Amino acid sequence: VVHWYKQKEGEAPERLLFVSGGKxxxxxxxxxxxxxxxxSSVQKQCVLTIKDVIPDDAATYYCAYWDPHLIGYYNKVFGSGTKLIVSEKSSSPPKNSEILQKKHGNQIMYVCFIEKFxxxxxxxxxxxxxxxxxxNVVKGDTWQSEEDEYSIASWLTVPAESEDKKYYCKYEHEEKSTSLPTQADSVKTASQEEDCRTVFNRGNLMYRLMHRTAYLVYIILLLKSSMYNIIILFFIYR
Incomplete structure (x- = not known):
């Protein structure tokens, strides 16, 4: 049995249909x-087709099925979802894409910047x-750079000894897909036209990264505090 769910932004998902026994x-x-x-049982996929698309169809669609995880117990597994956007505006590929690099100590950070799509x-x-x-890959959320145009950045951190290795930043958009190599003349360093901080500041990415780092530090400190309390209690009640 395969289920399809429809979820509009800010709302709970609702089941659209299910397929059982070919019906x-x-x-x-x-x-x-x-x-x-x-x-298709051969390709192990289920395709949903919507006819005569209207604005109300704009949502994220999920397929799901019951997985017999344990004997007598079933777990519903959901796909990653497909977002449907209904708009009168024509789609457009990224107008610019580039990789910036920043060497700091024994690490190299590559920033892949894709804009205006x-x-x-x-x-x-x-x-x-x-x-x-x-x-060591961090992907930022898309942000609206201009009216009805979006940008995104993703960065990869590698050891300095991997400087000669060739990494690729690959993006897939409905209008265009391409790969950008880190070993190319087009790759800029932080001392050239643009520093990596400039990229982070676009769309407030630096704030998001700092917020995420602060959250991880908080979790680590909380765990250390819990371990400390357990040790103290152990010596008190031993």
Whole structure:
């Protein structure tokens, strides 16, 4: 059984339909003739098609299924979601994309900056030898740089001895997908036209990074305080 949920911004998700035994059951409140589903057992995917899209269809759509995690217990697993944007404005690819680098001590920070695209849905990843890099990667949220245009930044921190390695910042937008190499003449250093701090300040990224760092420090201090209290109690009541 495969379920599809619709979630509008700021609202709880509601089930749109479910597929069981090859039959589709549409929930009340939705027009049955506007939705089609196709399940491929070979590719292990379920496709939802919406006909005659209207502004009210703008939402994030999730597929879900019941997973028999344990004997006698089922866990509903949700997909990452697909955001549907309904707008009269035509989509446009990023007008500019670049990588900045900043060397600090025994580390190098690469900042991938992608700006002025529409809509705001975009996927940004870092790769090395065609393998995705997830360690020491921070991705900022998209922010509106101008009217109906969005920008985003993502940064990767690596050891200084990895300076000769070639990393790629890959972005995927509905209008364009490309990869930017860190080993290229177009990569700027902080001493050139633009410092990395300038990039962070765009869209208030530095504030977000500091807020996240402060939160992590708070958690660490809280854990240390808890451990200290446990040790004190141990010696008191031993």
């Amino acid at each position: 589709v059951a549409i929930e009340s409140g939705f027009q049955a003739n506007r939705y089609m589903t196709e399940i 529409y809509p705001e849905v975009i996927r940004v990843t870092w790769t090395e030898d065609e393998k995705e890099v997830t360690d």
